[in-house]
Amino acid sequence: MEIDNLPILGTTVDKSQVPPIHQKRILAFVNHFITSTCKFLNDFILSCENKFIDIERKIQRVEASLIIIESKIASIPNLDQTQSPAKQNEKEIPQPEESSATDGVHEAVEGTDSPADNQETTAESEDQVQGVTASNDARYRKYFKMILFGVPPGAVKMKMAAEGYDPDILDTPDKILPDGIQHEPAEE
Known part of the structure; x- marks a missing residue:
């Protein structure tokens, strides 16, 4: 016979003399645990879904604003003439000139006297820069x-x-x- 000392109750209890918990009571505890857990999970999923819907609305507002900004930018006349300071600085920096086939074309154009030859070389240079x-x-x-x-x-x-x-x-x-x-x- 085993006797345990339970400090919470303040007495020693012989477990062999304690009757078992009734099956219906255990079933009620398990059912309560399952239903409360399911309710918690359903509430959690619902709150997550509501947050996703709010985020989706915000994204749609941002997309709508971006479309409005794009249309405003597209409606600005003479946009080619306005430049940002960064673009102006890039134009001030001298770019190294490429000495490739274009130099040969310029030399051929300068060396020819007939207009027919001049037209042929210009057509060749236009073919090189198609697009x-x-x-x-x-x-x-x-x-x-x-x-x-x-x-x-x-x-x-x-x-x-x-x-x-x-x-x-x-x-x-x-x-x-x-x-x-x-x-x-x-x-x-």
């Missing part, structure tokens, strides 16, 4: 404007990717695009 630079392409123009107005490049690249354009074009604005669409400046 439009990425910054002058009508498809990518608005993205370069966004960067010009201070929109972070990462956000612009995400916008380009979402609309199905290659975001790496922003890194190479002078890249020649053979399938480019020439941007026509607004008339003044």
Whole structure:
């Protein structure tokens, strides 16, 4: 016979003399635990879902604001003439001139006397520079404007990717695009 000392009750209890807990009472405890746990989890999921809905609304508001900003930027006339200070500093730095096939074309043009030869060499130089630079392409123009107005490049690249354009074009604005669409400046 085993006798335990229970300090909480203050007496010693012989466990062999204590009757077992009734099965219905144990079942009630287990059912209460399961129902309270399920209720807690359902409330937690509901609160998480409400927070996700709030975040989705905020994202939609940001997207709507971005669309409004894009349309405002697109409606600015003579945007080509306005430049940010960073772009002006880039133009002040002299770029090293490339001495490649264009020097040969200029020498050939200077050395010829007949207009027919001159037309052939100009046609050859036009063939070499077929296409439009990425910054002058009508498809990518608005993205370069966004960067010009201070929109972070990462956000612009995400916008380009979402609309199905290659975001790496922003890194190479002078890249020649053979399938480019020439941007026509607004008339003044």
